Amino acid sequence: MFYAPEHRDKSLLPHDPFKALIAPRPIGWVSTKSKSGAINLAPYSFFNAVAEKPPILMLSSSGWKDSATFASETREFVWNMATYDLHEKMNLTAANLPRGESEFAFAGLEPAPSRFVAPPRVALSPAALECKVVNILSLQDMDGGLTGNILIFGQVVGVYIDDAFIRDGRVDAAAMRPLARCGYMDYAVADHLFEMLRPPRI
Template sequence: MFYDAETNTHGLRHDPFKALVAPRPIGWISTMGRDGVPNLAPYSFFNAVSSDPHMVMFASAGRKDSQRNAEETGEFVCNLASWDQREQMNRSSATVGPEVDEFILSELETEPSRLVKPWRVKGAPAHLECVYMKTVELTSRDGRHVYDMVLGEVVGVHIDERFIRDGMVDTAAMKPVSRLGYMDYAVVDELFTMKRPR
């Protein structure tokens, strides 16, 4: 099949775009408001975008608490969402006001960060402490602006030492959760290796 992506006339029950660009890693973003209230939310539009410097991005429709807090305080943390905490990750996606602490809502314990103020999710296999860099408005050719992309530079990395083996991170052992389309998710628990051609 082919369909015009601008008119989105695909004839299917749901937009297939997210199901095609998959799996997408989940950035479980923790921030802290200027008033000191913690915030935690999962973003499936998330990824690493550079390794020198180490940079990540997350994006969503509408200016949510995570974006506002990152912009106002200049800091956020990306917590690795894993199989063991999938239910809490899902609970933290609830639409609630900025006065609600999603750590409490999701029954999660916290750990202090080293270089930034937002808390980390205790039990997550890895955390990326980030300094906010900028927000990019994602505007379509016809001038519509729905999504914003938040960019941050990674200034500190925490890795649970249980997942470091032979001098390398055992990603499959961490069982990271990723987003597919619709309400579907996947877990990485198996991998294969291929060497690039010279």
């Protein structure tokens, strides 16, 4: 099968498989705070690390949702690791609440204060990255038209890791059981890792 995205045969593929193919993807469980003090917490499917030195994360928002709006206002956000133990509460934070109503309260999650930024982190999450916004882009298509997608880049300025998951000088990510987003309504959990060394330089 081969097709151009705009000409997919919907009788064969009624649901767009794009996100099922680019999988699994880390979840951007992002907390933000508006200038007026409103707190938001939401999971994002299009999220990833894009640079190491300095460490930079990227979040893509379909329109000016609360996370994008608040991050634009205050130039700060926090990424919280979504784990299997928190999957039901994370899903609740995807609810379409009125602007300004806290997803922390709706999902029964306790916020914990951040060190270097105003938005709180999820207290039960085993890891969180405090970020300062360094760039915001409106994504264009190949014809130069605006897509409505907002890209937010944040430089990590603070790192929280639950000490229980630091073993022999390394983070035991498998023990954290981080969630990943797949296609449709599917998720995956990373609870098994294997090591593979790079080939030697020739």
